Amino acid sequence: MTDTLRVDIWRGTESGQFQLFAIPRREHQTVLDVVTEIQREHDATLSYRFACRVGMCGSCAMVVNGRPRWTCRTRVRDVVDDGEPLRLEPLRNFTVVKDLAVEMTQFFDKWKAAQGYFEPGAEPANDFTVVPPATTERQAADAGIECIGCGVCYSACDVVAWDKDYLGPAALNRAWTLVNDVRDQAQSARLDAVSGSEGCQACHTHMSCTTFCPKAIAPTYSIAGLKRAVLRRGLRGVL
Amino acid sequence: MTAVLFLAQRATAFVLALAVAIHLGTILYATRGGLTAADILARTHSNGAFALFYGLFVLAVAIHAPIGLRNILREWTSWHGRSLDVALSLFSLLLFVLGLRAVIAVYSA
Numbered sequence: 480m481t482d483t484l485r486v487d488i489w490r491g492t493e494s495g496q497f498q499l500f501a502i503p504r505r506e507h508q509t510v511l512d513v514v515t516e517i518q519r520e521h522d523a524t525l526s527y528r529f530a531c532r533v534g535m536c537g538s539c540a541m542v543v544n545g546r547p548r549w550t551c552r553t554r555v556r557d558v559v560d561d562g563e564p565l566r567l568e569p570l571r572n573f574t575v576v577k578d579l580a581v582e583m584t585q586f587f588d589k590w591k592a593a594q595g596y597f598e599p600g601a602e603p604a605n606d607f608t609v610v611p612p613a614t615t616e617r618q619a620a621d622a623g624i625e626c627i628g629c630g631v632c633y634s635a636c637d638v639v640a641w642d643k644d645y646l647g648p649a650a651l652n653r654a655w656t657l658v659n660d661v662r663d664q665a666q667s668a669r670l671d672a673v674s675g676s677e678g679c680q681a682c683h684t685h686m687s688c689t690t691f692c693p694k695a696i697a698p699t700y701s702i703a704g705l706k707r708a709v710l711r712r713g714l715r716g717v718l
Numbered sequence: 719m720t721a722v723l724f725l726a727q728r729a730t731a732f733v734l735a736l737a738v739a740i741h742l743g744t745i746l747y748a749t750r751g752g753l754t755a756a757d758i759l760a761r762t763h764s765n766g767a768f769a770l771f772y773g774l775f776v777l778a779v780a781i782h783a784p785i786g787l788r789n790i791l792r793e794w795t796s797w798h799g800r801s802l803d804v805a806l807s808l809f810s811l812l813l814f815v816l817g818l819r820a821v822i823a824v825y826s827a
Contacts, residue, residue: 642792674721674724678720709724710721710724714725
């Protein structure tokens with residue numbers, strides 16, 4: 480193992496340039512360790528975002544050597560060969576605030592636009608709803624429920640890159656978990672929300688979201704589920 | 719609207735998958751024995767099954783192609799909205815008229 484790691488980091492906003500740093504290469508260092516070391520030892524003006532450091536919060540996602548990843552869960556040795564530089568950029572498809580920190584408002588606004596929230600209805604339920612774990616709906620919801628909103632799928636999605644208004648994999652995945660929530664009272668409105676011109680039918684099934692999701696969720700299948708649900712409703716005469 | 723177009727594109731894709739296979743298969747079969755254009759026209763003349771099959775083929779193309787083109791234009795250009803939908807509706811009509819004209823010409827030749 481060489482002693483020094485060369486790190487190319489994006490500096491600026493939408494316009495800017497890469498800046499090269501050299502730091503000591505360590506056996507088990509993560510990409511987040513690298514960014515933190517550079518900020519503390521080399522350039523205190525470097526901006527990036529992190530919180531938990533253990534893969535729970537999802538806030539440290541960046542593009543590492545061309546691929547979106549959680550930097551806290553990515554060891555340097557797994558992404559660069561000995562002597563090769565590490566290249567760090569902010570997540571794609573987001574507005575860059577500065578350096579490696581991105582603005583996530585639009586991303587979460589799309590969750591709202593896709594009705595990605597539970598709608599209990601006008602009257603609260605009188606009792607707990609029994610949802611057996613073995614039902615198809617519960618299992619479909621379980622498959623997508625662990626999303627923590629890190630934005631890796633959104634960064635990986637080419638359809639978002641082409642069309643800034645496309646709702647994106649995370650918002651549509653969240654909507655799918657709610658379509659499978661038997662307690663939810665806004666099913667028809669949600670299917671309307673996800674089947675506009677920027678909704679689930681725009682997905683090309685490239686599966687980049689599914690490939691890169693650090694939680695091993697498959698938003699592609701969730702989106703396919705939404706397409707089926709919209710189609711089923713349409714065939715029943717409510718297009 | 720998007721859901722209707724999505725369904726229409728899938729349904730016509732299903733029709734086209736079969737129709738294109740039959741179309742190509744028939745061409746290969748018919749020309750293998752050295753049939754001339756006149757021989758083929760003699761067989762298609764006043765042939766209701768031929769007219770029905772190609773009428774359906776033309777209809778499927780006229781629905782399928784403009785929807786796909788609309789998706790491509792929306793993704794790759796800034797052309798959105800009503801003018802795009804009107805232009806592609808006219809394109810659909812053009813495909814339908816030209817296709818049907820050819821079917822009628824061969825049917826009545």
